[in-house]
Each structure stands twice: as structure tokens, then as C-alpha cells.
Amino acid sequence: MQTIDLNGAWSVEYDSQAQEIQIPCAVETIMENKDFYGPFLFCKIFTLNKISRKNTYSLVFEGVSYYCEVILNGQKIGEHEGVWDSFTIEADQAVQPGENRLEVRVMKPDFDKNSPYFFRSVLFGFIPDIMLPFGGIWKGVSLKVREYGAIQKLTPMFRMENRAIELEASFSKGLYEGAAAGADQWSVEAVVENPDHSRSTVRLSCRNKLSIPVADVKPWSPEQPNVYRCTVTLYYNGTACDTRVFTGGFRNIRIEDGEILLNGNPFYMRGALHWGCYPDRMLPVPTYEEVKKELLSLKELGFNTVKHCLYFPPDYYYELCDELGIVTWQELPLWLPFENEFLTGRIYRQYPKMLDYFMQYPTVTIVSLGCELDATVPDTALNDLYRMVKEREAQMILCDNSGSAECFDGACGAKSDIYDYHFYPELPGFNALLHEFTAGYREKKPWLFGEYNDADTFRPVAKTKYADAWWTNPDERKNLLRKVHKGFGSDQPVYRQKEILESYGVWEEIGGLEELSRRQMLDTRKYLLEMTRSFPEIKGYNITTIRDVPLTTSGIFDDEGNPKCEAGLMKRINGDVVISLQKELGRVWKNGGDRFKNTDPFNYFAGSSVKGRLVISNRSGQKLEGFVRVRLRNGDELIQEQEECCRVNRGETVQLSQISVRLPDLLSPMLYTLEAEVSGEDFCYSNSWEVWSYPRVQSNRAIYLLDDSGSFNGIESFFTVERIKDLHSIHKLSAGDILLTTRQDEELTERLPDGVRMIVCVKGEGSIPVQYVPFYREGVKRIFSHPVTDRLKHKGYAALQFFGISTDHAFDKKEMERYAGAYKSLIRRYDARNYTVQDYLVEYQKNNRRILATTLQLDGGQGSQPADFASNPLAVWLLHCMLEYLRERVSK
Numbered sequence: 065m066q067t068i069d070l071n072g073a074w075s076v077e078y079d080s081q082a083q084e085i086q087i088p089c090a091v092e093t094i095m096e097n098k099d100f101y102g103p104f105l106f107c108k109i110f111t112l113n114k115i116s117r118k119n120t121y122s123l124v125f126e127g128v129s130y131y132c133e134v135i136l137n138g139q140k141i142g143e144h145e146g147v148w149d150s151f152t153i154e155a156d157q158a159v160q161p162g163e164n165r166l167e168v169r170v171m172k173p174d175f176d177k178n179s180p181y182f183f184r185s186v187l188f189g190f191i192p193d194i195m196l197p198f199g200g201i202w203k204g205v206s207l208k209v210r211e212y213g214a215i216q217k218l219t220p221m222f223r224m225e226n227r228a229i230e231l232e233a234s235f236s237k238g239l240y241e242g243a244a245a246g247a248d249q250w251s252v253e254a255v256v257e258n259p260d261h262s263r264s265t266v267r268l269s270c271r272n273k274l275s276i277p278v279a280d281v282k283p284w285s286p287e288q289p290n291v292y293r294c295t296v297t298l299y300y301n302g303t304a305c306d307t308r309v310f311t312g313g314f315r316n317i318r319i320e321d322g323e324i325l326l327n328g329n330p331f332y333m334r335g336a337l338h339w340g341c342y343p344d345r346m347l348p349v350p351t352y353e354e355v356k357k358e359l360l361s362l363k364e365l366g367f368n369t370v371k372h373c374l375y376f377p378p379d380y381y382y383e384l385c386d387e388l389g390i391v392t393w394q395e396l397p398l399w400l401p402f403e404n405e406f407l408t409g410r411i412y413r414q415y416p417k418m419l420d421y422f423m424q425y426p427t428v429t430i431v432s433l434g435c436e437l438d439a440t441v442p443d444t445a446l447n448d449l450y451r452m453v454k455e456r457e458a459q460m461i462l463c464d465n466s467g468s469a470e471c472f473d474g475a476c477g478a479k480s481d482i483y484d485y486h487f488y489p490e491l492p493g494f495n496a497l498l499h500e501f502t503a504g505y506r507e508k509k510p511w512l513f514g515e516y517n518d519a520d521t522f523r524p525v526a527k528t529k530y531a532d533a534w535w536t537n538p539d540e541r542k543n544l545l546r547k548v549h550k551g552f553g554s555d556q557p558v559y560r561q562k563e564i565l566e567s568y569g570v571w572e573e574i575g576g577l578e579e580l581s582r583r584q585m586l587d588t589r590k591y592l593l594e595m596t597r598s599f600p601e602i603k604g605y606n607i608t609t610i611r612d613v614p615l616t617t618s619g620i621f622d623d624e625g626n627p628k629c630e631a632g633l634m635k636r637i638n639g640d641v642v643i644s645l646q647k648e649l650g651r652v653w654k655n656g657g658d659r660f661k662n663t664d665p666f667n668y669f670a671g672s673s674v675k676g677r678l679v680i681s682n683r684s685g686q687k688l689e690g691f692v693r694v695r696l697r698n699g700d701e702l703i704q705e706q707e708e709c710c711r712v713n714r715g716e717t718v719q720l721s722q723i724s725v726r727l728p729d730l731l732s733p734m735l736y737t738l739e740a741e742v743s744g745e746d747f748c749y750s751n752s753w754e755v756w757s758y759p760r761v762q763s764n765r766a767i768y769l770l771d772d773s774g775s776f777n778g779i780e781s782f783f784t785v786e787r788i789k790d791l792h793s794i795h796k797l798s799a800g801d802i803l804l805t806t807r808q809d810e811e812l813t814e815r816l817p818d819g820v821r822m823i824v825c826v827k828g829e830g831s832i833p834v835q836y837v838p839f840y841r842e843g844v845k846r847i848f849s850h851p852v853t854d855r856l857k858h859k860g861y862a863a864l865q866f867f868g869i870s871t872d873h874a875f876d877k878k879e880m881e882r883y884a885g886a887y888k889s890l891i892r893r894y895d896a897r898n899y900t901v902q903d904y905l906v907e908y909q910k911n912n913r914r915i916l917a918t919t920l921q922l923d924g925g926q927g928s929q930p931a932d933f934a935s936n937p938l939a940v941w942l943l944h945c946m947l948e949y950l951r952e953r954v955s956k
Contacts, residue, residue, distance in 0.1 A: 065306055066209040070108055070123075070166070074201075078104040088127070090346040091172065091200030092534075092544070098196070099541040101181070102171035106201055114161050120214040120236045121155040127203030128170060130186050135167040145410075147173075147188055148376050148397065149417035152216065154236070155207070172199020175547060177402065183548075185407045187414055189374030189397030190435070191348065194341045194613040195535075196544040202347050210236070212300040213250070215308050220294065220424045221457060224314040227281050229256065229294055231274040253297045258282070259290040270298070283327045284313030284426035286368050287685075289389035291426075311383055313426035317459045319481055322508045323715070324461065324603055326391075326429065330715045332683040333604025334638055335369030335393060336362055336620055337515045340377060341613040343535055348375050355381050357625060358610070359388050364631040365620065366638035371606040373466075373515065374399050374435055376421055385427035392427040393514075393606065395466055396449075398434030401441060408445065415449055423456055432463035432514060436472045436486065441465075443475035450479045466514035484514040488608075491591050491840050491867060492927030502601045513596070513605035518618035519588040520896035521581040521628060522844045524574055526562035530623065535559070535614040545614055557898050558614055564899040568877050570892075573846075577894060580861040581844040585618075586629050587864050588840050593637040594644030594751075597681035600717035617896055636751050640684040643720065643740050643751040648675040652931065664868035664930050667756045667937040670730045674755055678720040678740050680712055688712040690744025696725045696755075697737045703728065710742060727757045733857035733941065756857055756865050758941035767947060768797055770805040770812075773827050775923040778934025783947070791815055802950050804943070808832045813911060821950045823943070824917040826873070832917060833879035837902055839870040843893040845904070850890045851952070852905070852916070855945040862891065862904075868929050868936050871921040874902035884908040884915075891920075914953055916946050 076085045079100045085091070087106070092098045115121070123134065123141075127150060133143045134153050137160055142153035173183035173192070183197040191197070208214065219232040233252075250270045257263050259282050268274050282290040291313050298306040316327050324331045340348030350358070355378070362370070370385065371393035385392050396418060401407055422428050433449045434441060446464045453460055464478035467486040483506075487497050502511070525536055536559045540546040549556040557564060565571045589607065596602055612619035621627055627634075636642070650661035668674060674696070682688055692710045696703040704725050712718060720742065727736070734757045741750040761782040769776060770788045779785055788794065788803075791811060797803060799819025805812070808830035816822075826832050837843060845862035847853050858865060874893055880903065881887065887908035894901055905918040922939035924930035933939055 065211070065304060068110065068207040068209065070110060070205040070207055075107045076104055077107075078102070085200075087201045087205060088203045088349075089200065090198040090202055091170075092196060092198055092346050097541045098544050099547070101174035101199070104170045104172070104200065106168040106170065108166045108205075110164050110166065110207070112159060112161055112164060115159050116211075117156075118212060119156075120208075120210045120212075121159045122208045122210070122214060122216075122236075123153045123155050123166070124150065124206050124208055125153070125201070125203070126150045126205070128168070128201050129199045130173050130181050131171045133169040135169065137165055146414050146417065147186065149414065149421065150203070168201060170200060173197040175551070177404075180406055182402060182404070184400055184402035185404050185410070187397045187401075187410055190339055190399050191341070191375050191397075192544075192548045194339050194545075194615045195343055195348075196346060196548070198346050202349070208306075210298075210306045211303065212305045213298060214306040215296070215298050218296060218308045218310070219420050220310050220312055222292070222312045222314045222424065222426065224281060224283065224316050226275070227278055229254075229276040229278060229292070229312070231276070231296070233270075233272060233274055235270055235298065249301050251299045253299060255295045255297075257293040257295075259292065278314075281314050284315045284386065285327050285329070286331075286389035286391060289313075289387055291386045310424060311386060312424040313386060315426045315429075317429055317461060319461065319510060322510055322601065322603070324429075324510050329685065330683070331391070331429075331604075332681075333369045333391065333393075333512055333606070334367050335371050335391075335604065335606035336367050336610040337371050337373050337606045337608045338377070338610045339373050339613060340375035341611070343533065343614060346534075349378055350381075352380050352384075354625065355384050358621070359384055359390055361621065361625075361627055362610075363388065363390070364635075365627060365629075366631075366635040369393060369604070369606065370610070371395065371514065376418070379421075382422055382425040382427055386425055390427060391429050392422075392425070393430040393432070394422050394428050395432040395435055395514075398441065399436060401434075401437070403440045411441075411445065411449070415452060419453065419456055423460075428460075430461045430463065430482070430512075432466040432484065434465055435514070436467040437465045437469070437474045438472055439475055441475065443477035446475060446478035463512075463514065481509065483509050483511040485511070486515050487513065488516060488518055488841065490838055490870065490872065490927070491588065491864075492870060492929045494592060494595055495928045498595065498599050498602075502599060510603040511601050512603055515606050515608045517589055517592045517596075517605065518608040518616065518841065519585040520842050520844075521585050521612075521617045521619075521622075522574070522577040522894060522896050523612060523617045523623070524561075524578060525558055528623075536561075556615060561899050565901070568901040570877075570894070570901050573892075574894070577844050577846065580846060581896065582628050583859070584840075584844060584861050584863065586633060590637050591864060591867075594642060595646075597637075597642040598644045598646050598679040598717065615897075639749075640682075641688070641742070641747075641749040642681045643742060643749060644679045644681070645738070645740070645751075645753050646677045646679050647928070648677065654931070659931065661935075662924070662928050662931050663935065664924075664937060666754065666864045666867055667758070668727055669760050669937050669940075670727055670734075670757050671760065672727060674725045674727060674738060675723065677722050679717065680720040680742065681717045682712045682714060684747070685714055686747070687714055688742060688744060688747060688749075690742065690747070692721050693739075693741045693743075694721065694723050694725065695739045695741075696727075697739065698734065703736065712742075727755075730757060731759055733758050733855070735857045754864065756938070758937050761940055761944045763944070763947070765947075765951065767802045767804055770794075770803060770807050773806040775806050775825060775827065776804070776933050777923075778932055781934055782940050782944070802947060816911075816913070818912045820913055821953070822913055822915045823946050823950070824915060825922055826875075826917060826919045828873065831883075833876060833883055834873045834919060835876040835879070835900075835902055836873050837893065837895065839866075839872065839893075842897050843895050843902075846892050846894070848888075848890055848892065850888070850907070851949045852907075852942075852945045853890050855948070856942070865938060866920075868924050869920040869922055869939050869942070870926075870929070871904065871919050872926070873919050874904050875906060875917070875919060877901040877903060880906065884910055914950065916950065
């Protein structure tokens, strides 16, 4: 037996060029103009001292993208199509003693919809969208020389129910099932190394199907990652001809009563979404050391799962997950498929080969057949694929379409073992989504978030080493990511970051945004994770995404693979046990009918009580019996404490306690910490939340209100207000008066007397230009020092304090400058993906009037926000701060 390594130096000819290349690699790493798709002619010269015709000679290619023809010594000996699977080409008739010339002619995926290699029809998954559609010989190449015969294929499955490792095998020269003369001279020896390193050996005859009994089966689980190592050797008359080594393990998976059971124990998934993006290599091939660091860091942060989204990692990624006890969700690479004459055939031909790559590993527990598919892939095809996987392993949990058919206009008749959604909501809208999709009339199945909970941070690319990376290059011939996104009619503007920020005049402002954004990221993920854990119907999630990529900075890790938050803080909200604070249940009678009484869980009036329900999600595997303690603190000062007994069974998500903690009276805003701790003899779990308290406002100084939208119902409870019904009453105002209005048009401006100061609450489009953007998603908020904002107890950014007044529209900075001239920003948004700049609260002067304008939702009303202005403590206090500021200023 001999394996000749053919990696290393090759030559390649392409586009009238010739140069040396180190294989394996993406061909793009050596190309100045990456906008060339083939043919590439790779060449390797190797030497064989002698050959024997009784030997088998096999060229093994671990990965080539996309189509290739293999020529050895001038003779075409094979071809292959596909990105992800390895393949073997028999070379017995073409090898020669001495010098051998191996040529591989490669066509890579392209951007021509009429081409057979169009990148949307070659099952490339999501890699082109966050990196690029790479090409070339991107994994290893070797020549295997085997005396007498060779193992052509060996597909292992670890069958717990049969207490055996079952192999589907094929051998060269027809050596199985008695097909060859002297077949009794051939045998297979299997040596199984058990998790305790003891060994057992079994001899078998050569057949298509082999069964290796295992006497003492130890199941694999995250808690006890028992891995078996098996060495299979083919013998001829006692001479070893070929050997294959693989690892794997036994485990039992089933779904029962809406739970995923792993070896009979409920399993709650806490996963990280992985896109396989490593831009420095242009390939999804991290080193072994990088993978190990990645997985150990994930465990430190409380994760127990990795979802490989629309790509396949190196085999050692699965092996390390097996060893470290980390569950894998493997998603097959079907996303945004382009329907043409090639697509369907490729799915049916290539999916079985993809399954060969990962099905043996016990870490792989869930498989999704595609992601966010529309009706391009019919339910008949998805059901065929479902059966294909189930025939390989009946226990495997399958998802037909990660993200769900109903959310992406996909085929709704496909089989799926789970519900899988990809909710990327604004925070106030999340609760309603969860309630709607947990409708009790549906079939009971586990609900998992295949991906969700993205939270971008700000990456100042131009001030880092990535300023000169290929993915920041504006030339689309050198940066194919630009060309991919052109197909969406959009751009991926990371290459223009500095240019865009300078065009907004904020380049010098971005210092410190990275740190602010990381704090905002943790706040956002905390809210969404705690809400998720409070729903017992949900059995797990995958956070988007494991690391920053050129497209987005929502990584759990940054570009260097370092965690963006401290492990202890993340584990509180991403561990076996999570305590969440949920709102108090209540109703309000309004306009002749009952409505749910939404309250702001983070903002309160002084002297009121923090009310809510502590919910605990116990996935620790043990009963928690002990005490729950709730404390309200002002720094180190303990304001109030309450304690009660508790008992929570394993696997339960239940109400832990109903709390009512009175806040002290005060004269200025205060930021408190509400703590909850559950502890017993051998456990202690805790969590905490920030709570803001504001003095009760009672103002006798009159303001005028023109409120066409009805946004300030109940304002009279706090302020002395004279309501103006229409523009005909504007003459009542005089210089020095303050007008609060939701109306914004030129007629109002023209009729208003000089010297009137204004607060304009912009509800939508009008004379003041607005842009619709998400509040918590994709943007970083900075609060500037100003007499208005200085009266808030803010953290420098729009933390969960702004939950109740967050909004979906803002002032575009450039448009605002054209409208109002120079203005002052009080609260600003920097988009972390396209680098545009918006404002939520501004001050400017126009027509001899000082104006504060805001798009903040002072009347709440969106999703879980307070239902109106009067029940929105931060809105009341912020309006008070704006009024006080305007009263202190003399209108110019």
C-alpha cells in the first residue's frame, strides 16, 4: 500500500497566462482578474519508479470546483462535476513507469445564466454571497497504489439498534460476493478501538454490505462524547492491500411529544450559525487548530451546537465536534436555486454523494434539505430527498426547508420533522411573532430557529488591516463579491466605507463605535434569547452568525476569531438554565373594548413598582430545588430584596416567581439593577436587568399641542396643554411659546408666528425627509452630549432603555442638511452594513424658530411597546427634557 501526495507545486495555465500554484487552494488567490471562469489547465509531473499491472492506481481528488476533466499522460481517464464531494478516478491503464504528466482541466462557476456552470444552479449554497464562488483544485490530491486490489468505497453507519457498525462497501477488480476467481482468498479485517481504548478485531468476507459487531456500545452524547475508531483493511492471501480509517459513534435520536430526545434525554439546542467564511483563504477550510479554538470558545460561551449553513466543513470539523461533545446541524447547499435544465438532475445526483461525507458522525443530529426555498424546488423533490436521507438513517431529524415554506412562499406539502423559522425582528415585534407561530391547532413538533438573532457591530474597516483585503477592493474583477450582489440589484459597500462616511461628514466621529456596538449587541441578543427561552414550545436556536464576514458583522466572534463579549455574561443567557423577566399580564379598557396592557419592562415612573414574572428555562438535566431571590440595587446599595422557595423539574419552562418591587421616589433619573438568583445545595444560576426610573412629571407651564395623529392621548396627566384643533387657531401663539406637533408641512411653517419654538414628532413622510430603517438591527446608535440628553440616565447608546420609543424611521443626514441646513444631532444612527447615517433626534433653526424634531415613537404602540404616550415613562421624561431645554433657550 502506498499513498503518493500530489499536493504542493503545480503549474496552471489560464486566460493566456501561466504560473505556479500551490495545491490545494482557490485559484482566485493567484488571479489578478478573478472575473475569468475557465478553462484552467492544471499540470503536475510526478514519478513512479516502477508499475505493476496487478496493482490498482487511483487518483483521489478531495475537492474540485466545479467541473473537471482528468488527463494522465495524454489520456482522458475521467471527469467530475460538483463542488463538495470527493471522487476517485482509476488510473490503471494510463500510469507509466518513470515520469507521469497529470493534467486537470477545470471550469469554475460563472455568472452567465445560460451557462451550465451558472453559480446559482451548481448547488454552491451561500458561500458566493458572503465570500465568492471559488474555483480550482481546492482540496488535496493523491495517488493511491494498492497491490492486488483496493477499497473503492466504504460508507459506515453506526447502528445502535443493531449494536454494530454497518458498512456499504465496494472493491476494485470485482472482489466481492464471489464475483472474482479465487474470491475466498480475499477478506476484510476490521479493528474497532472503543472509547476506553480497548480493541476488538473481526474478519469478514468481501461483500457489498458488512456488519461489524460491537459488544459494549457506549452512546455518544454532548455530556459523554464516546467516539469509536475503526480501521478496515483489505487482505489478499494474508497480504494487506488497502486500509481505510474512520471514526464515529452510536446515538439514539427521536422526537416525542414535541421534544428532541438524544439517548432518551431531552436536548435543547444552543447553536451558532456557521457560513464557512474564511476570507483570507477564499475557502471554507480553517486549520485544525482554528477549528479547535473555535469550538472550545463556543463551549465557553454556552453553545452546544454548530449549524453548518449551506456548505460542508473539513472532515476534522465533524471529528472535533464528536470528540468535544458538540451537536451538528448539517444543511445541504440549496439556496436561491436558479431553475434551468441542469438544477433538478444535479440535486438528485449530488445529494447522495454529499450524504456520504457526513452521515457517519454521531455529532450530526439534524439535516436540512435547503434554506429559505421558494417554490422553485417542488414538494415532490423535497419529499424524495427526505426519503433519501431516511433510508440512510431513519432516526435522522430532517427539515425540508430551513426557514419554512410558509415564510418564503415555498412548497407547503413537503415532509419535515420540525418547525424551523428564521425570525430577524425588531425587538418589540418578537413577542407577537412567537405567539402567532405557536398556535395550538398545529401538529406538535419541535420548533427550532434554524437561524436568527443577528446583531451587527461596527467594524471600522478602513482603520484595520482589512483596508487592503480583497473584499474591500472596489474593482469587481478583483472582488467577485461585488458581482454576486449586483445580481440582487444591490451592492456590498464595505469597499466604500471611508468614502461613504466621509460623504456624510462623520469620519472623525466613528471612534468608539466598535465598543458601543458590542454593548448594544449583547443587549439585543439578551432580550431575544430570554424571550425565546420563555416559550416552552421552542426547543432551540442558532444565532447568526459565528464570526464576522465581509457582508455582515453580526458574528459571535470578530474577524480574528475572538469572542465579542465576556463568556460569563453570554452563558447567563445561553446556558443550561436561563432566567428571564417577562412582562406583567394585564388589560386596559380603551375606546369601548379590552386590550392587552403592554408596559415597558425597562422604564418606570419613580414610586411605581417593577412588576413582572420571572420565567425559568431549566435544561440542566436536574431538578432545581432551593430558593429564588430577587434584589433591586443602586450600585452596591441594596434597595429591596424578596425571597421564596422554588422547585423546577428538569426540562421545564415555567413561571418562577411573580415580582413587585417598589422603586423609590426621586428627583432625577436613576439606573437600577434588578437581580434574580436561583440557588440550592449544588447549583446557583442568576441573571440581571437594567431598570430606569424617572421622576413623575407635573408641569403647570402651558404648551400648545397640534396633534393630528392622536399620538399624545393622556398628555394632560403630566403637562398643562392647550390643544389646537387646526391651523386656523395658530394665531393664538406668540414669540416664546412652545408648540408640540405631529404635523409637518409648509403651511404650518408659513402660518406660525415668528419666535415660536417647536417640538415636531415626525410620524412618517412629510416636509421633513425621513428614511425607513431598523432601530436595533444593523445600526449603531450614539447619544451625544446635549442639555436634552444629559437629563437622561443613558449609557451613551440606545440600550434597552429605548425599547418603548424605538422606531422604524429616521432622518437621513444628507437630506436633513438640505432641508434644515446645519443642525445638531442628539441621537444618531450609523448603519453597520451600508454606512449611511441617520438621526432620531435633532435640533435646528428654521424661519427664526428653534426646533427639536424626532422620529422616536413617543406614543409607543408598535408590538410590545407601551400602548400610548401616557404609559410610556421614557417618552414622558424625554418630552419633559425637550420642553425644559426650549424654555431655557431664548429664541433667536
